[in-house]
Amino acid sequence: MTSESKAPESTVVVQTKNLTKIYRDFWGRQKVRALKALDLDIRKGEVFGLLGPNGSGKTTTIKLLLGLLFPTSGSVTILGCPAGDVTKNERIGYLPEESYLYRFLNAEETLDFYGRLFPMSAAVRRQRVSQLISMVGLESARKRQLREYSKGMTRRIGLAQALINDPDLILLDEPTSGLDPIGTRNMKDLILELKAQGKTVIMSSHLLADVQDVCDRIGILYQGELKELGRVEDLLKINAETEIRAEGLSEEAKEKIRKIIAEDNSQLLYCDHPTSSLEDLFLNIISESEARPGKRVRGGGTD
Amino acid sequence: MVIEHPVLPFLQWLPRAAGIWVGALAVLIIVSMLVGFGFIILRNGPSGVFSRFWTGLKNGLADMFQMSWQRIWAIARLIMKESIRKKVIVVCAVFLVILMFAGWFLDPESTDPARLYLSFVLSTTSYLVLLLALFLSALSLPADFKNKTIFTIVTKPVRPSEIVLGRILGLTIIGSGILVIMAIASYFFVSFSLSHTHVVIQNEDIFPVASSGTTSSNAVIAAGETRLANGHKHKIEEYADGSFFVQEVNNHTHSIVRSGDADDPKYTVSNEHGTIQAKVPLYGSIRFRNATEFERTAGINVGEEWDYRTYIEGASSEAIIWTFENLNPKRFSDGVPIEMNISVYRTHKGNIEKTIMGALLVRNPRTGLTAAIENFNSEKYTTKALFIPRTIDRSKVERTPRLVKIYGEESTYSRPDFSYDPEKETYDLFEDFMDDGKIEIWLTCLDSGQYFGAAEHDLYVYARNANVFVNFLKGYFGIWQEMVILISFGVLFSTFLSGPVAMVSTFGVLIAAFCKELFMQIATGQTLGGGLAESMVRLVNHENMMSDLPNTVASSLIKFFDMITSGFLLYLGLAIPSFADFDIYSNSLASGFDISWNTIAVHAVRTISYVVPLFIVGYLILRNREVAK
Numbered sequence: 001m002t003s004e005s006k007a008p009e010s011t012v013v014v015q016t017k018n019l020t021k022i023y024r025d026f027w028g029r030q031k032v033r034a035l036k037a038l039d040l041d042i043r044k045g046e047v048f049g050l051l052g053p054n055g056s057g058k059t060t061t062i063k064l065l066l067g068l069l070f071p072t073s074g075s076v077t078i079l080g081c082p083a084g085d086v087t088k089n090e091r092i093g094y095l096p097e098e099s100y101l102y103r104f105l106n107a108e109e110t111l112d113f114y115g116r117l118f119p120m121s122a123a124v125r126r127q128r129v130s131q132l133i134s135m136v137g138l139e140s141a142r143k144r145q146l147r148e149y150s151k152g153m154t155r156r157i158g159l160a161q162a163l164i165n166d167p168d169l170i171l172l173d174e175p176t177s178g179l180d181p182i183g184t185r186n187m188k189d190l191i192l193e194l195k196a197q198g199k200t201v202i203m204s205s206h207l208l209a210d211v212q213d214v215c216d217r218i219g220i221l222y223q224g225e226l227k228e229l230g231r232v233e234d235l236l237k238i239n240a241e242t243e244i245r246a247e248g249l250s251e252e253a254k255e256k257i258r259k260i261i262a263e264d265n266s267q268l269l270y271c272d273h274p275t276s277s278l279e280d281l282f283l284n285i286i287s288e289s290e291a292r293p294g295k296r297v298r299g300g301g302t303d
Numbered sequence: 304m305v306i307e308h309p310v311l312p313f314l315q316w317l318p319r320a321a322g323i324w325v326g327a328l329a330v331l332i333i334v335s336m337l338v339g340f341g342f343i344i345l346r347n348g349p350s351g352v353f354s355r356f357w358t359g360l361k362n363g364l365a366d367m368f369q370m371s372w373q374r375i376w377a378i379a380r381l382i383m384k385e386s387i388r389k390k391v392i393v394v395c396a397v398f399l400v401i402l403m404f405a406g407w408f409l410d411p412e413s414t415d416p417a418r419l420y421l422s423f424v425l426s427t428t429s430y431l432v433l434l435l436a437l438f439l440s441a442l443s444l445p446a447d448f449k450n451k452t453i454f455t456i457v458t459k460p461v462r463p464s465e466i467v468l469g470r471i472l473g474l475t476i477i478g479s480g481i482l483v484i485m486a487i488a489s490y491f492f493v494s495f496s497l498s499h500t501h502v503v504i505q506n507e508d509i510f511p512v513a514s515s516g517t518t519s520s521n522a523v524i525a526a527g528e529t530r531l532a533n534g535h536k537h538k539i540e541e542y543a544d545g546s547f548f549v550q551e552v553n554n555h556t557h558s559i560v561r562s563g564d565a566d567d568p569k570y571t572v573s574n575e576h577g578t579i580q581a582k583v584p585l586y587g588s589i590r591f592r593n594a595t596e597f598e599r600t601a602g603i604n605v606g607e608e609w610d611y612r613t614y615i616e617g618a619s620s621e622a623i624i625w626t627f628e629n630l631n632p633k634r635f636s637d638g639v640p641i642e643m644n645i646s647v648y649r650t651h652k653g654n655i656e657k658t659i660m661g662a663l664l665v666r667n668p669r670t671g672l673t674a675a676i677e678n679f680n681s682e683k684y685t686t687k688a689l690f691i692p693r694t695i696d697r698s699k700v701e702r703t704p705r706l707v708k709i710y711g712e713e714s715t716y717s718r719p720d721f722s723y724d725p726e727k728e729t730y731d732l733f734e735d736f737m738d739d740g741k742i743e744i745w746l747t748c749l750d751s752g753q754y755f756g757a758a759e760h761d762l763y764v765y766a767r768n769a770n771v772f773v774n775f776l777k778g779y780f781g782i783w784q785e786m787v788i789l790i791s792f793g794v795l796f797s798t799f800l801s802g803p804v805a806m807v808s809t810f811g812v813l814i815a816a817f818c819k820e821l822f823m824q825i826a827t828g829q830t831l832g833g834g835l836a837e838s839m840v841r842l843v844n845h846e847n848m849m850s851d852l853p854n855t856v857a858s859s860l861i862k863f864f865d866m867i868t869s870g871f872l873l874y875l876g877l878a879i880p881s882f883a884d885f886d887i888y889s890n891s892l893a894s895g896f897d898i899s900w901n902t903i904a905v906h907a908v909r910t911i912s913y914v915v916p917l918f919i920v921g922y923l924i925l926r927n928r929e930v931a932k
């Protein structure tokens with residue numbers, strides 16, 4: 001890992017070093033070690049997925065990157081600035097876990113308000129507001145106060161809010177939660193579109209399907225530790241296992257293949273229709289790390 | 304009008320106040336730097352403290368000086384929208400309802416209805432507005448933290464300083480809007496409540512007076528009384544030239560117009576005028592002369608607990624002396640109108656109906672030339688209006704100078720260049736009695752065994768009338784200033800406390816601000832029974848407040864502890880505004896005095912001097928707060 005982190009500065013958008021977060025209570029007593037010594041480089045133009053079960057530290061990581069939380073130790077460099085720097089936010093968009101928005105504003109006012117927080121002219125702001133409202137499909141509800149919105153609608157306006165400044169780096173915390181299948185599809189398309197525009201996206205999810213479809217690289221967090229880091233394709237090629245996929249294979253052919261495997265002193269696990277492979281990986285890592293706690297990072301994960 | 308905390312002239316007040324302010328701010332800056340160092344060491348360990356501190360300082364300066372008005376305004380607009388959507392306007396409705404009910408309870412027939420009505424609307428407005436400011440300011444930011452909407456704010460390029468300032472600004476604008484609505488409602492309420500007219504009908508209320516044969520224009524041709532209205536009548540007289548005399552009752556008069564033909568005249572009485580006034584007073588500085596003609600800063604204490612006024616004895620050499628420095632001969636070309644509220648203290652009842660006689664004199668402060676202008680009857684609790692004419696007749700001028708001796712200054716014993724001229728028919732007020740711009744006005748009591756008492760502001764030159772409506776707005780500006788200070792406190796507390804706790808803390812400040820004097824007495828150990836710990840010990844041991852504590856190590860420790868706490872409280876006391884200082888607004892308005900621009904300037908600077916450090920502290924706290932905790 002350390003050798004890869006020497007990538008040219010301009011291409012590394014987010015870099016964390018030994019990032020650790022311990023939640024403490026009022027008296028300074030330790031409550032939870034939410035994140036343990038995270039080292040991460042995220043490059044310009046990639047879609048990075050943070051994957052992990054509930055409570056694994058995904059939201060904590062994103063909050064640390066944004067400076068919403070102060071690290072217990074370690075450091076964050078984001079767009080070349082420390083996490084606490086406000087000017088970096090001009091190029092960042094953030095969709096929180098739940099959409100925390102002002103319920104007394106309507107969609108238009110919400111976007112207008114967030115737009116005013118950026119150095120952009122009133123004309124540009126107005127144009128972006130209506131553009132984003134139609135992009136997230138809320139034209140019919142643009143004048144309704146957010147208190148009347150359904151969960152999915154709130155999520156959409158939250159997304160629009162994150163994109164108001166046309167950011168270069170977008171952090172999406174569980175972007176698909178609360179969305180219907182079409183909404184989920186749209187969200188994924190949007191993420192791919194953002195990637196096509198050359199933007200960097202960091203998203204978190206516990207839904208593997210989301211990550212699998214859109215992410216270039218994923219990191220798997222479990223109990224605050226980074227368990228896996230790598231390209232989606234690489235992670236899918238699980239070292240010890242081979243997947244054989246064929247169409248119209250005759251019984252004799254199958255028998256031949258079994259023989260070859262037997263000659264190789266290997267053991268055929270299955271030769272069947274493949275299941276969603278990432279899910280296996282995920283469950284695997286979890287069961288493995290419950291058996292053998294500790295850090296497990298595959299070599300060459302970052303390329 | 305009682306003025307216990309006179310407002311100094313702006314330029315005289317500013318340097319001292321600025322000195323204290325800068326000192327307090329320096330302490331604040333040093334403390335926050337130390338806290339900053341502590342913070343850094345706690346968070347990152349002792350290595351690299353200075354470079355981290357330097358970055359922190361640089362960021363802090365950027366947060367202060369690179370604020371964007373666009374963002375501050377965006378946040379202020381948000382706060383305003385929030386307040387409006389949450390229906391704060393209901394407070395105005397509550398106010399209107401209170402006014403409606405007050406209409407039944409307030410008595411327009413009282414002797415000073417203007418004071419009654421004005422004090423009522425002022426205090427009601429200030430309670431409502433201050434409470435509203437307290438709620439809004441203490442709850443707004445904590446709600447953002449609770450709903451986590453703050454996450455979406457601080458991840459935008461918004462500086463913590465802009466969040467704090469935007470809040471103060473937005474809440475101030477909302478509060479101002481409500482205050483303006485209340486002020487206008489109050490103005491109409493007071494003027495409609497006090498407005499009345501009287502009926503005057505020929506041969507029922509006013510009767511022709513038999514002509515005495517003279518045909519001069521000021522001969523009385525009819526006299527009588529108006530009908531009862533608002534619990535009073537006015538005596539009226541009609542003169543041959545068609546003008547009227549209307550007696551002043553409850554601080555107001557009316558004007559009357561006669562119409563119709565000579566046998567069947569109709570009298571139309573106008574609405575009252577003069578109820579609400581905005582008198583512009585000019586104040587002098589007070590001193591006293593005792594029975595042996597020596598100068599004193601205060602008179603006799605007649606045993607009243609409230610030592611605001613001190614007294615002089617009747618039929619003695621004692622006098623109360625006001626020195627006026629600001630009388631402009633051009634402005635007072637006919638003479639100088641004086642008003643006074645003299646307190647009378649009787650050592651023997653005598654005839655209770657009989658009022659005590661006093662004398663008003665003017666004196667040249669250098670030559671001692673003195674003229675007795677007028678003897679007057681003094682009634683308690685009434686404002687007495689007198690007039691010092693520009694031209695003073697020889698008969699009034701005394702042949703010997705009056706002296707004010709000063710201990711240790713022998714020269715003042717000798718006669719000054721006394722300027723009485725027996726040939727001179729008349730004397731001029733400004734030429735003969737003013738020296739180096741100064742004129743002295745003396746007050747003496749003529750009845751032996753009785754006393755006159757006064758404080759500096761009890762006698763003033765009635766310079767002119769200011770616009771009543773403008774003065775009304777000025778009075779509400781006083782409430783506005785208190786509101787802004789309170790909002791700043793509320794916002795400060797809300798940067799680190801939860802909503803309810805911030806509210807209670809702000810409320811604590813409000814109470815401390817209203818009773819600052821008591822607070823400072825505790826802080827400076829002027830209360831009986833010692834400071835905090837000592838009082839505690841006395842309380843637990845059931846000891847009285849007066850006896851000294853036994854001379855032990857423990858009691859020295861207690862005293863030492865009290866010394867430290869009192870120092871701390873004293874500094875804290877500097878941070879607490881004194882809302883009693885703002886009473887000058889409501890008192891002036893209710894008593895019919897113009898609120899001077901000087902008062903407004905001093906208090907405006909005071910307000911800013913609170914808002915700025917509160918804003919800075921709020922910013923520092925917010926900046927170092929872990930938002931997502």
Ligand SMILES: Nc1ncnc2c1ncn2[C@@H]1O[C@H](COP(=O)(O)OP(=O)(O)OP(=O)(O)O)[C@@H](O)[C@H]1O
Nearest residue numbers: 023032034053054055056057058059060061206932
């Ligand atoms: N403010 C907090 N105080 C104390 N502990 C916290 C706090 N926030 C999170 N935690 C703990 O930190 C750990 C990581 O939480 P985090 O919210 O980062 O998980 P997550 O991966 O986002 O989970 P999910 O998928 O449910 O959103 C959890 O054990 C959680 O209980």
Ligand SMILES: [Mg+2]
Nearest residue numbers: 058059060097
């Ligand atoms: Mg989460």
